[in-house]
Amino acid sequence: MRTAIVTGGGSGIGLAIAEKFVLSGIRTVIIGRDEQKLSAAKELLGDMCITIVADLNDLNKLPEVVTNITNTIGNIDILVNNAGINMKKEFTEVTDEDFQKIILTNVTAVFALSREVVKHMLQNNIKGSIINISSMASQYGIPKVIAYTASKSAIEGMTRAMATELSPKGIRVNCIAPGFIATAMSAKALNNDPERKAKALGRTPMGYLGEPADIGEAALFLAGEGAKYITGTVLPVDGGNSIGF
Numbered sequence: 001m002r003t004a005i006v007t008g009g010g011s012g013i014g015l016a017i018a019e020k021f022v023l024s025g026i027r028t029v030i031i032g033r034d035e036q037k038l039s040a041a042k043e044l045l046g047d048m049c050i051t052i053v054a055d056l057n058d059l060n061k062l063p064e065v066v067t068n069i070t071n072t073i074g075n076i077d078i079l080v081n082n083a084g085i086n087m088k089k090e091f092t093e094v095t096d097e098d099f100q101k102i103i104l105t106n107v108t109a110v111f112a113l114s115r116e117v118v119k120h121m122l123q124n125n126i127k128g129s130i131i132n133i134s135s136m137a138s139q140y141g142i143p144k145v146i147a148y149t150a151s152k153s154a155i156e157g158m159t160r161a162m163a164t165e166l167s168p169k170g171i172r173v174n175c176i177a178p179g180f181i182a183t184a185m186s187a188k189a190l191n192n193d194p195e196r197k198a199k200a201l202g203r204t205p206m207g208y209l210g211e212p213a214d215i216g217e218a219a220l221f222l223a224g225e226g227a228k229y230i231t232g233t234v235l236p237v238d239g240g241n242s243i244g245f
């Protein structure tokens, strides 16, 4: 049986990825800070779902998180770096602390967790799959999300660098760039800003927000045998938003 880690698997896109994995027979460890959110997800997903309460910003604790998983559950085959935070603010209002906070969660923690999981995969000769989550913010310019844009652009570069270095060793690394997907995060960014919502939908040829499950399907594909010759890619799952006029 394959085992996956999905960070931020207690809600939104991460929960949909975890659900897809569990339904496909992949034992799935979901990580988040909010115990209640994780418990609710476990109730939904059942025994194939294991929850771990951890703050990914505590970089020093990440090696222990990975060791605990490998000691108690076994090998890790799939890592989905889904946890992320956003912040909508005018460029000049963003403090250095704001900027660093987003980079810490969306970039540094992704690197640090990936490094620990990759060490484990290499030591155990695992043909692994790592999936990072980017955003339309790195496909084109979006105002008022400077730190988020920097972080997601970094994720796409890191995906290519990781793929180049790790694919020869049997670990594929890919990235999904979700378009506008109906979750708590997008509701916060769009629902009190009708102009922005109209703009997002106006350039989405399919004309509606995506569902978290749409990202789940893409993650399952990239994690599996069907994608065995795919590495270093960024796959938009966006109803055409990234190519829309």
Ligand code: NDP
Pocket (backbone or CB within 6 Å): 007, 008, 009, 010, 011, 012, 013, 014, 031, 032, 033, 034, 035, 037, 054, 055, 056, 057, 081, 082, 083, 084, 085, 086, 105, 133, 134, 135, 136, 177, 178, 179, 180, 181, 182, 183, 184, 185, 186
């Ligand atoms: P949510 O806010 O619903 O989910 C984010 C998840 O990340 C939460 O479960 C949260 O768990 C977890 N998380 C955040 N910070 C930490 C941390 N420090 N340690 C552990 N877990 C953390 O957002 P979405 O589902 O919408 O977003 C998921 C990913 O998809 C993000 O990377 C986002 O940037 C990306 N994305 C989303 C889009 C959308 O339209 N919704 C579009 C493009 C990209 P907890 O609160 O328990 O810590």
